[in-house]
Amino acid sequence: MEELNGATIYWLISIGMLVGYLTDLLMIKRGIGTIGNVVWGAVGSLIIGVICIILGLFGPLVYAALGSIAFLFLINVFSFHSDSVADASASEPY
Structure with missing residues (x-):
């Protein structure tokens, strides 16, 4: 059973950063x-990792990686930004 200490927080952040970097490489x-x-x-x-530790679930680092993937999916899908290529071509007169 994991406990919430400095080493666990370090691993949670490291796993999240690795998942974030790999997500950026895929997108x-x-x-x-x-x-x-x-x-x-x-x-x-x-x-997600802290919630799993508080609830006493088995394998909070695995849940943290899966939760980070789900969290990044939601943020990347619902991020609102304009496409500069589409905006530039729309402003050109024909």
Whole structure:
């Protein structure tokens, strides 16, 4: 059973950052960018990992990785940003 200490928090953040970086590599020039994916991956992993530790679930690091993937999926799908290529072509007169 895991306990919430400095080493566990370190591993939760590290797993989240790794998942965020791999997510950025998979989403080539789409989504929220490298820094956003790494930061939000760490945040999602930390939130899910702490919740799993508090609830006493088995394997909080695995749940943290899966939760970070789900969290990044939601953030990348619902991120609102304009496509600069589409905006530039729409403003050109014909």
